[in-house]
């Protein structure tokens with residue numbers, strides 16, 4: 221009997237429903253992929269900001285990995301908010317223990333409202349311990365700057381930063397351009413075989429961008445869980461965001477959530 225595609229998100233929750241694990245579940249659901257979840261942290265959050273965050277005891281994080289890998293056939297996984305160095309280490313240990321691949325690492329550092337979701341001293345652990353395990357790592361521009369310790373001002377800098385991140389052990393790198401101040405947003409992709417490409421789209425003039433990064437990495441994970449190739453899964457992720465960001469829903473008073481119902485179509489439909 222054919223197994224239904226199953227994926228895993230390892231991240232933090234968002235009580236406001238727009239980002240984190242909630243965005244991951246909605247994205248995977250829209251892609252017809254069954255979503256399992258390891259909750260690393262819980263946030264009290266809305267579209268305005270994060271009001272409070274609490275990272276779970278690491279034995280509880282371990283227990284969730286054990287429950288999932290005892291029962292499910294996970295075909296792709298992604299990481300999101302990991303809180304601090306202790307939790308990065310815990311997640312890394314579990315990724316190694318359960319041989320979790322393909323793995324998308326979304327190195328979430330700061331929420332749209334400005335609250336830190338990864339302590340500064342954990343960035344080194346992400347670089348040295350997590351990025352080398354990544355099939356694809358997906359920093360936004362400020363995250364790429366923090367990881368590479370460089371300033372990214374133009375396309376040439378973006379290419380240099382991606383090469384630097386690849387040299388840290390990530391197989392494929394996407395530097396997301398959502399934070400660019402221009403009419404066109406360009407995400408840069410550097411693949412493991414050294415080839416590269418840009419994915420450009422018009423910048424949608426909206427503040428409803430909560431969870432765009434989570435949604436992109438989950439859409440890519442979904443496509444991989446269904447057996448898509450890496451370049452095709454990446455292009456699918458971008459097209460997913462491009463479609464849903466244009467058809468906003470009015471929810472909340474700040475950086476509103478995306479409209480996960482409105483998606484372009486799922487690859488390898490079951």
Ligand SMILES: Nc1ncnc2c1ncn2[C@@H]1O[C@H](COP(=O)(O)OP(=O)(O)OP(=O)(O)O)[C@@H](O)[C@H]1O
Pocket residue numbers: 239330331332359360361396397398399405406407421422423424425426429430431432433434435436458461462465
């Ligand atoms: N205003 C926009 N219009 C069109 N595409 C956008 C816009 N903002 C972001 N994107 C797309 O969304 C995806 C995520 O990019 P972004 O740089 O916002 O990630 P992020 O900062 O990690 O997101 P988040 O932290 O909100 O989860 C990229 O594919 C980017 O091109």
Ligand SMILES: Cc1ncc(COP(=O)(O)O)c(N)n1
Pocket residue numbers: 231232233234239240241263265300301328330331332333337429430431432433434
């Ligand atoms: C639990 C969690 N994970 C990720 C984000 C990033 O999303 P954004 O940058 O849109 O705030 C978030 N706000 N909360």
